[in-house]
Amino acid sequence: MPLHGHAAPGGPAGALLPALGLLLAAVAYLLLAHRARRRNPAQGWRRRRAVSFLSGLALLAVALLPPLAPFAHADFRGHMAQHLLIGMYAPLALVLAAPVTLLLRVLPAQRARQLTMVLHTRPARVLAHPVVALPLSTGSLAVLYFTPLYNATMGIPAGHWLLHAHFLLSGCLFAHAVAGPDPAPARPGVRARLVCLGVAIAAHAVISQLMYGGFLVDIHAPVDQVRGGAEIMYYGGDLAELLLAVALVATWRPAPRPRTTATEPVPPAGTSLPAGGAS
Template sequence: MASSVAWLLLVTGGSVAYLSAARAERRAGRRWSRSRVTAFAVGAGLLAVAALPPVVAFAHHDLRGHMVQHVLVGMLAPLGLVLGAPVTLVLRTLSVPAARRVAAALRSRPVRVLSHPATAALLNVGGMAALYATPLYAATLSSPALHHAVHTHVLAAGCLFTWAVLAGPDPAPHAPPMRTRLGVLLVSVAAHATLGKLMYGHLLPLGTPHGPDEIRAAAQLMYYGGDLAEGLLAVALFATWYRRRGPWPTLRAERPGRRLPHLV
């Protein structure tokens, strides 16, 4: 229960900070899209749902509840949060020297490596494989610290993957062309589906108190929940691509996200 309350407080605090910054932008006469606010609110709302005490209690003893949390935290919520462009809002809110330091970090080599879609996909789907195809999940059942670390990784990897594939709306100065990002997304869809089938067929994760029917139901939730989340991500990717390029875009023409906001 304490972890649920802490989680809800973090989500509430982040949401209040975002909404306050967006309101300050509007009061200063600078445009901030309501669609971004809505997207961020939806993402934060999904995180809050995953942290509700009944959901947390369900997840603690049932793999199906855990998988509902996983889909919400690692797949659906990140899309809303990323579409809310929180980094851009931070850059506008910070002082010029601080914003320049953040911009320099975005241009750095470590961020270049981490933000490549292939790296982000490895951390995202690879993290899921490590959780369910190794003894890691069983270990989280007896270690609250490991359990929270896994949830933190799931959220961070989901946000990183979403940003890397969309190359926006936040600055993405190292983003590869559309065809690369689309290819990585398709490979990730296939890898995610394969993992779901392996869980269903081989009753993964092993070494847990969950019965076969429960594991198969959880695998189905992961499989179809992943389809939904990845389908929405694909829609957002093509919508962003079309908006940038206009009518009749081409896969090879675009290199998005090269610019950072002017920090004046």
């Protein structure tokens, strides 16, 4: 049995299915990018977007395939490295690839309008707000590691994969809310997003320090593994959030200033226009 009670992957399918899913995602994105270039050669699709998406998939492959995946089942430090790759590093690379914008480029006009309408619905606007994305991504870590939830989910394969899905989706949501290039109608200004990012950094630091000290944590693993996992969370999380801050600065665009037109000076109140000044 693994050292801290993880369920072992389900045979060869445990590696085959993730690899196949990642390969299909890569092929789909590249085909859509090729279609976008053919539809509008002048505008095209930036190669760095495709490189970013493929990099995100590569990070997911490192996390979900051997040798890291079996190690994560046997050692909490491997689990934490896997968590950072799935929940922080890969989501940033995937979000910077602007997959929603790519879809809007290649979909027929009617489908693109429907997708835009979905993005403007109230549930989508609420989910895409960083104040909501923050507790879903960072806040859920306290629930996971300070309650019996971690041990329960890692005891069965279904819980293990659901945990991965949560890490990936919530990480993508937070990265999109803070620095995503895709449309986000409810996204607040840069200052508000920096505040949310600062709260995430502080929360990661507090959780990792409590974990290192053994306070409040409910993790069935040797102490050295828990402390090692806390260090990975502390330093690896700082680096991921620094990259997210860089992405925020890189994708930020100042709001365009309203155009002003030259007009005749307005005379003070109580004065009359000179003769011939009005037609």
